[in-house]
Amino acid sequence: MIYLDNSATTKPYPEVVETVRQVMENYYGNPSSLHQKGVEAEQVLKQARQIAAHALRVKPGEIIFTSGGTESNNTAIKGVATQYRNRGKHLVTTQIEHPAVYDVCKQLEAFGYEVTYLPVNAEGRISLEELKQAIRPDTILVSVMHVNNELGTIQPIAEIGAYLQRFPKIVFHVDAVQSFGKIPLHVREWGIDLLSVSAHKFHGPRGVGILYKREGLQIQPLLTGGGQEAGVRSGTENLPAIAGMAKAIRIMEERREQTAALYRELTARLRRGIASIPGCVVNTPEELTAPHILNFSVPGVKAEVLLHALEEQGFLVSTRSACSSKRNEPSRVLMATGMGRERALSAIRLSVGAENKPEEMDRFVDVLRDAVQRLRPYQNV
Amino acid sequence: MKYDMIMIRYGELALKGRNRDIFEKILLQRVKEALPPDTSATVYRSYGRMYVDLNGEQAEEVIRRLQRVFGIISVSPIKRVESSKEAIKQGALELIRSIVPAPATFRVVTRRADKRYPQSSMDVSRMVGTHILRNVPGIKVDLHQPDAVVQIEIRSEGTFLTSETVPGCGGLPVGASGKVLLLLSGGIDSPVAGWMMMKRGVALEAVHFHSYPFTSERSLQKVRDLARKLAEWGGAIRLHVVPFTEIQTAIRERCPEDYLITIMRRFMMRISERIARENGALALATGESLGQVASQTLESMQTINNVVQIPILRPLISMDKVEIMDVARKIDTYELSILPYEDCCTIFTPKNPVTRPKPEQASRFEQRLDVEGLVASAVTGTVVEEIAAQPREVGAELF
Numbered sequence: 001m002i003y004l005d006n007s008a009t010t011k012p013y014p015e016v017v018e019t020v021r022q023v024m025e026n027y028y029g030n031p032s033s034l035h036q037k038g039v040e041a042e043q044v045l046k047q048a049r050q051i052a053a054h055a056l057r058v059k060p061g062e063i064i065f066t067s068g069g070t071e072s073n074n075t076a077i078k079g080v081a082t083q084y085r086n087r088g089k090h091l092v093t094t095q096i097e098h099p100a101v102y103d104v105c106k107q108l109e110a111f112g113y114e115v116t117y118l119p120v121n122a123e124g125r126i127s128l129e130e131l132k133q134a135i136r137p138d139t140i141l142v143s144v145m146h147v148n149n150e151l152g153t154i155q156p157i158a159e160i161g162a163y164l165q166r167f168p169k170i171v172f173h174v175d176a177v178q179s180f181g182k183i184p185l186h187v188r189e190w191g192i193d194l195l196s197v198s199a200h201k202f203h204g205p206r207g208v209g210i211l212y213k214r215e216g217l218q219i220q221p222l223l224t225g226g227g228q229e230a231g232v233r234s235g236t237e238n239l240p241a242i243a244g245m246a247k248a249i250r251i252m253e254e255r256r257e258q259t260a261a262l263y264r265e266l267t268a269r270l271r272r273g274i275a276s277i278p279g280c281v282v283n284t285p286e287e288l289t290a291p292h293i294l295n296f297s298v299p300g301v302k303a304e305v306l307l308h309a310l311e312e313q314g315f316l317v318s319t320r321s322a323c324s325s326k327r328n329e330p331s332r333v334l335m336a337t338g339m340g341r342e343r344a345l346s347a348i349r350l351s352v353g354a355e356n357k358p359e360e361m362d363r364f365v366d367v368l369r370d371a372v373q374r375l376r377p378y379q380n381v
Numbered sequence: 382m383k384y385d386m387i388m389i390r391y392g393e394l395a396l397k398g399r400n401r402d403i404f405e406k407i408l409l410q411r412v413k414e415a416l417p418p419d420t421s422a423t424v425y426r427s428y429g430r431m432y433v434d435l436n437g438e439q440a441e442e443v444i445r446r447l448q449r450v451f452g453i454i455s456v457s458p459i460k461r462v463e464s465s466k467e468a469i470k471q472g473a474l475e476l477i478r479s480i481v482p483a484p485a486t487f488r489v490v491t492r493r494a495d496k497r498y499p500q501s502s503m504d505v506s507r508m509v510g511t512h513i514l515r516n517v518p519g520i521k522v523d524l525h526q527p528d529a530v531v532q533i534e535i536r537s538e539g540t541f542l543t544s545e546t547v548p549g550c551g552g553l554p555v556g557a558s559g560k561v562l563l564l565l566s567g568g569i570d571s572p573v574a575g576w577m578m579m580k581r582g583v584a585l586e587a588v589h590f591h592s593y594p595f596t597s598e599r600s601l602q603k604v605r606d607l608a609r610k611l612a613e614w615g616g617a618i619r620l621h622v623v624p625f626t627e628i629q630t631a632i633r634e635r636c637p638e639d640y641l642i643t644i645m646r647r648f649m650m651r652i653s654e655r656i657a658r659e660n661g662a663l664a665l666a667t668g669e670s671l672g673q674v675a676s677q678t679l680e681s682m683q684t685i686n687n688v689v690q691i692p693i694l695r696p697l698i699s700m701d702k703v704e705i706m707d708v709a710r711k712i713d714t715y716e717l718s719i720l721p722y723e724d725c726c727t728i729f730t731p732k733n734p735v736t737r738p739k740p741e742q743a744s745r746f747e748q749r750l751d752v753e754g755l756v757a758s759a760v761t762g763t764v765v766e767e768i769a770a771q772p773r774e775v776g777a778e779l780f
Contacts, residue, residue: 043776059716
């Protein structure tokens with residue numbers, strides 16, 4: 001089986017699995033305990049924090065370990081919303097956010113907050129102009145994803161951050177779950193206050209992630225209790241997973257250049273091949289996109305049918321964000337780009353990972369060509 | 382931009398006569414130590430400058446490390462090209478294109494160290510400037526306040542191109558000024574004091590007073606971590622961990638409460654003096670700042686100094702807390718320092734310590750103690766740890 005669903009989750013590196021195992025076996029102390037086992041566990045935690053901070057080029061004290069991207073996003077958005085509700089109740093986000101941001105905003109609307117959902121252009125990108133116009137005196141948060149999980153489009157985070165410098169009271173949150181480790185990310189230079197990262201997207205364990213919180217920024221915690229993670233995220237630290245994540249970060253840093261080149265090569269081959277198949281349309285724009293995602297459609301063919309046809313030939317792909325793939329509606333993200341319903345309903349997302357090889361992409365294109373031909377008689381969504 | 386070398390500039394101050402050679406040798410050694418482990422980069426001296434030949438290593442990482450070497454005024458990443466018109470033009474163009482954000486204006490400065498080179502410096506500048514103007518859309522020349530300066534140095538071994546000067550941390554290379562023993566607590570001040578001493582070229586050893594079980598393993602770990610932060614600036618540091626529990630308990634039992642701190646500090650000085658002498662340190666250094674706490678008055682310092690012969694240096698003496706905290710943040714010790722673990726200075730803190738202690742009175746109280754025996758046993762029980770910038774920590778094998 002060739003796995004092309006790395007945006008949903010990745011296979012952990014064997015070294016990561018080994019680290020998790022070792023921590024469970026040898027460092028089972030509670031990092032908050034005062035005895036030797038506790039101190040040792042705390043040391044492991046501290047090193048993991050340093051590795052994470054180093055990778056993001058921030059301070060260790062700005063790293064909060066969470067249970068993953070969803071929790072990081074929830075903590076960031078709700079944390080700001082509750083902390084600064086006296087300042088204002090207006091939030092700005094986009095129409096193409098992951099449900100872990102989008103649905104949180106919807107939830108906040110039910111609590112009396114107002115949210116502006118910025119539209120995107122045909123490439124899936126918001127415009128800075130529209131963002132500028134959306135800002136109001138009572139805006140407290142701007143939350144924009146860095147790389148879109150379905151299309152791979154990169155949002156102009158640096159420009160947004162630079163503009164928001166004029167509004168020191170507006171908190172800037174970036175969902176970097178799909179971008180961390182894939183494309184350059186300059187947390188400080190871009191004026192980001194809060195940033196979400198998830199380990200299982202870069203060959204780390206699942207159930208663990210990072211919330212970067214700029215030093216000095218106050219937010220209300222989602223989870224209260226023992227006061228771990230500087231009080232922002234109580235609960236005994238999931239040390240095996242945290243250490244596994246740090247290991248994955250280390251490996252990612254070491255292989256950064258070669259994986260970046262590999263991903264570009266893989267998606268370039270896919271793009272070229274798919275574009276050459278009659279009836280296929282590539283949805284991911286060519287420029288300003290992440291190197292690991294390629295979205296395409298075979299208008300007329302229902303995505304799920306195509307997915308199973310490809311699976312039969314040994315390729316695992318997805319129809320969209322795994323978190324919403326079971327609904328039989330066209331993707332909200334793709335529809336937001338103004339794409340026709342038929343094309344959106346037939347969209348397939350390919351996302352490559354460290355295990356993939358260039359030849360596999362060529363084979364995929366061959367398999368896809370056959371599948372499209374076979375399915376053509378049944379085309380009708 | 383793929384750079385080939387890094388040029389290191391160091392100050393000329395304090396460099397007279399034969400000192401200069403010693404200074405350069407020490408700096409060379411410090412630069413070598415600062416390179417990443419297992420690096421293929423090499424260092425050499427040439428005409429009042431130092432060069433790191435990158436041999437394929439990343440310039441960014443090496444520069445980051447060199448910024449922590451005292452004695453360096455600034456560094457520049459260099460691209461080396463052949464001394465031919467074409468190569469110089471091409472190299473300079475690549476260089477200016479690689480600058481982020483793209484400069485709107487530039488100038489070219491040429492130095493011809495190799496006078497055999499046929500073109501004059503002005504001609505080279507003009508030639509390169511023209512080439513850039515033709516190939517970079519929209520860019521203009523500004524001789525007075527350019528966004529970017531392309532510096533060209535024509536030498537016999539090739540032509541060096543650079544456009545960037547990154548400031549170093551100045552000071553004198555560690556080891557140029559002898560050795561000092563730093564009294565390192567877990568607080569904000571003492572690491573800063575150590576850093577300031579290192580900045581003046583001093584090699585550090587550190588002494589820490591550990592009062593287990595009144596203070597925890599965590600507080601000792603914090604001190605190791607602080608020493609490690611300092612080691613990132615000056616190389617490995619030997620940390621002398623002195624068992625202090627017996628002395629603290631003895632003082633507490635036999636001496637009046639308001640003199641606890643004064644007497645405790647006198648013991649610290651006595652022990653530190655001995656450790657300094659045994660290890661070739663010529664002075665002690667502390668993080669004291671005048672008037673900051675009750676024990677940091679002139680009277681108190683005098684009473685404390687009274688029991689030792691060795692000089693006690695107090696580099697923070699005239700600094701405000703805010704200034705000290707600024708340095709601590711800059712050298713990245715602040716976060717560690719504020720971790721809330723008990724240390725030898727916070728346990729047994731009296732409610733009203735004496736602000737004007739008298740040496741005679743302190744001596745009188747100390748007569749109730751076996752000063753010599755306590756000091757000797759503390760010195761004997763001292764454990765030395767080597768703290769390297771790159772630790773082998775518990776759990777390090779996991780990553």
